[in-house]
Amino acid sequence: MNTGELTDLGQQLRVDSVRAAAAAGSGHPTSSMSAADLMAVLLARHLRYDFDRPAHPGNDRFVLSKGHASPLLYSAYKAAGAIDDEELLTFRKLGSRLEGHPTPQRLPWVETATGSLGQGLPVGVGIALAGKRLDRTGYRTWVLCGDSELAEGSVWEAAEHAGYEHLDNLTVIVDVNRLGQRGPTRHGHDLDAYARRFQAFDWHTIEVDGHDVDAIDRAYGEAASTKGQPTAILARTLKGKGVEAVQDREGLHGKPLPEADEAISELGGRRDIRVRVQEPPAARMLHSVHTGDFELPTWDKGEEVATRNAFGQALAALGTGRGDIVALDGEVGDSTRAEFFAKEHPDRYFECYIAEQQLVASAVGLAARGWVPYAATFAAFLTRAYDFVRMASISGSGINLVGSHAGVAIGQDGPSQMGLEDLAMMRAVHGSTVLSPCDANQTARLVGAMAGLEGVRYLRTSRGESPVIYDPDEEFPVGGSKVLRSSDRDRLTLVAAGVTVHEALAAADALEGEGIQARVIDLYSVKPVDRAALRRAAEETGCLVTVEDHHPEGGIGDAVLEAFADGRPVPRLVRLAVRSMPGSASPDEQLHAAGIDAESIAAAGRLLVEEAVVP
């Protein structure tokens, strides 16, 4: 395509964006119009992509970080022949694949769900890392960002990571249209301000008029040929470009154009340019090839092992067996024990430093390329990346997250380091799996099982040692539980997970000494929860005590009640959880102060079987 044709294509993308938003009665046409020329040149001249084979290993990867500019993306799909005009006009309607913000669950050409700003570049970094260090099929990763979203710290975590890793296969195109949602951005059209920031993080930068298709073309070429550095293209554009009534004006974000027909005329009317997108080079994936024998580690009953150690050893073993397993950590691999994997498989280990948003985003990017990531940090610090976890679930991304140092049982370090909200946070994520093992053999099995699940998987591990209570050959299906004690005289059931399992067992001993038989359930699968076992326990023992090293909301207690949320009779129960703000103290002192140690459990159980209300 020559200059005139590219310009025409840009206008077509604008017209189609205006039409899609008009048909929907909502959407973000002005944010699409600013980036239309940037998209036109990319599509017609630089992107190498086979729309018929989105899984082609040689395909370039495109991420629309400013996901609200979805009309532009869908208009580009139409220009490439991937969708037709009829489908374009289903935009934002019930059942349409063309959602307000694009998601890979609906469209095969979308790499990651966007719409929460500042996530496209971090995920793009993950994809580019896969390309550079693992896939090596030569694809480029292109990320189209807005200028507003550069205020997000996650963008600078990504910039730091990409600069440090010399990701010259990554290009970010910033559509600097100077207007955010409610008004001007901090830096307006000051391209230098953005360039200085990217340069400081060791990026190559190019400043360009984002409506000059030849200049854009040269910039893309320069980006593609720059070695040793990622490139940021800072493009000066006008929001609503091409339609006088909306161009460069405030107060028009996220609104269809007031006079769509006039606007379309002003843009030169409908066109039907069809772009022949460049084919990707022949390439084949390597990572499915390498798979060998391996055995998950096992421990003898009675050994004292921290579940974080079992995680690290199991992950290292899994990595030996499966070449598609990768691991990431946020500069605490010596604590989470992800370092065990790093030592055995340094080529598949990604040090993310103290940047938990980039940690999770890298995992999402790697998963988008078919790798099976395990990303670890302290459970408490995964709260830093909650928006990324939420968006991962919208992407349908298959990622494993591992949070160590759960609960007050960590001891002296105090509340800032204690994961006390992690179960609540992870359970509330759509389609998630939440696992909380109590011994080393169980942990290892669950680490292995996680690899084969869908969606966001979360494993909670503990800092301190605990006794191995399961045989090495015991199995732990996801969605199951283990009845550790039971008799036909059980008068109540203690339900626990992780460290509190050991406390519950001790409490059952104490109660037995008083003539009260207690069933004990190890609820290692917090989500999905073992409804059948809980219902059976309720029917057979009448009442339950749940005990968790977590705040009372959203954890084990709530998970147990899911089994009784369909109208069936609900058992009487008491929930023990961390209800006060912990300070520094030893692990045993912490469990006691929180009222989740054996003594507290036994006391609650005693009151419950006496049909007293527990204070």
Next chain:
Amino acid sequence: MNTGELTDLGQQLRVDSVRAAAAAGSGHPTSSMSAADLMAVLLARHLRYDFDRPAHPGNDRFVLSKGHASPLLYSAYKAAGAIDDEELLTFRKLGSRLEGHPTPQRLPWVETATGSLGQGLPVGVGIALAGKRLDRTGYRTWVLCGDSELAEGSVWEAAEHAGYEHLDNLTVIVDVNRLGQRGPTRHGHDLDAYARRFQAFDWHTIEVDGHDVDAIDRAYGEAASTKGQPTAILARTLKGKGVEAVQDREGLHGKPLPEADEAISELGGRRDIRVRVQEPPAARMLHSVHTGDFELPTWDKGEEVATRNAFGQALAALGTGRGDIVALDGEVGDSTRAEFFAKEHPDRYFECYIAEQQLVASAVGLAARGWVPYAATFAAFLTRAYDFVRMASISGSGINLVGSHAGVAIGQDGPSQMGLEDLAMMRAVHGSTVLSPCDANQTARLVGAMAGLEGVRYLRTSRGESPVIYDPDEEFPVGGSKVLRSSDRDRLTLVAAGVTVHEALAAADALEGEGIQARVIDLYSVKPVDRAALRRAAEETGCLVTVEDHHPEGGIGDAVLEAFADGRPVPRLVRLAVRSMPGSASPDEQLHAAGIDAESIAAAGRLLVEEAVVP
């Protein structure tokens, strides 16, 4: 103090850090030793602070962002005479004020809880904003950071904010000791790398030998006299400085020194230097002065008003009445309606752009200075700041968070914009209050009530209009609920909040048409929850249907069951919630597809009263 005395003081801080960690058997002495000279010079020469009057309005503000270096902080408190040696040696023990990571809940000189890295500077920016724009008593804000934590994006959100706001009352001191927890940082001792980054964000920078007390002294002086820009002092230091066995060595993070007595000798032995910290200048607070009459807005029954609008109007009115109310927004004030406050009180409005971590951190900083902040963005995007919310609760910070665009009811924009985890996330925060109003009058009253509460307060608002159902003079105590329908023939209770209240009312109408009387409870106070009303409803009607525009985990359904978690009989119940991943559709279509509209509620209620299990 002269050079020799300052050097001696630095050694004393090292010795006391080593002693405290040795007494505790845990802690981070090497991270304390690197910054000891930086702290010594600050304490003896530059900090203006009255330890007897921590609330003195003229006091400088010091934030230890690298909270794990708490031994250094406590050693400095000892040197200043604020604590004695006996207390110093209680470090990390049960009941001690001297926790593993410092918190203001225990120590009056701590501005904000730290220990989750990358939070000190953002909160420091909030404090400096208060100093610059509101308090104007001339205090300086000093933040001591580690180098590792500069990988956190939140640091660069803060850097951007401070640079843009010209916060020349803010100094960050970076202890560049080149070693993180598990090994070297990305940039080692390359001070220029950090300087380039801060400069790009429009900071003044100074590079210094962090063990040269005279050079440090000059740097602090230069920082204090720099106008128009914040200053970053990049100090080259050695982790474990002064003790050969640990100095500049890997693998010694977070561990007491192996031979404490020898180390203390090597550091010159115990000293007992007492520092006379400079007095703050006389100053008085201004913001308690201005308070006038105001009336919260009201609406007539039957009007159609979005609760987000009611929030905006109520907040603006509250701001008129109370001079200590401030508002912040993450560049979506036109959507959250925080802009209503901005228009009336621009001097007390803080635009945080798209940087939700800084949004919440600014609120925490402002609250630390006695202001009453309301920070608003989309409910979905508050997930971005969850770690800051968690740490705010550890601080005991009194902040109001407002999340708009809750749930699938927002319609076409799709799941990335829908707050569907917000209730779970906020309920799990220790000591939080969670409010979910359904009409404008209720919203306004709750906005007013929030100002007087403790801890983290969260208000959930809706995008679309809903009918006003309460009289303007109705009261809504926090912890209460409203019974909207009841009779002595009620066979079930529908429990809802926010948009689902209106659906529940319509469902009750439909059921009544079939001869089934249903009680309807508006559970506007999700936490604390109205246990008494729920228990009464359970006793009188036998069974409950909960319905929420939220994922099934951690929201209304779980909150309701808290009322029955003490061993008392639990009613049969069914929980309706958003169990599938929404796409784009109209609000009504969304509610229907999620199974939380009137029709779905009526269907569930019908089955429940028939004692059937609801599929």
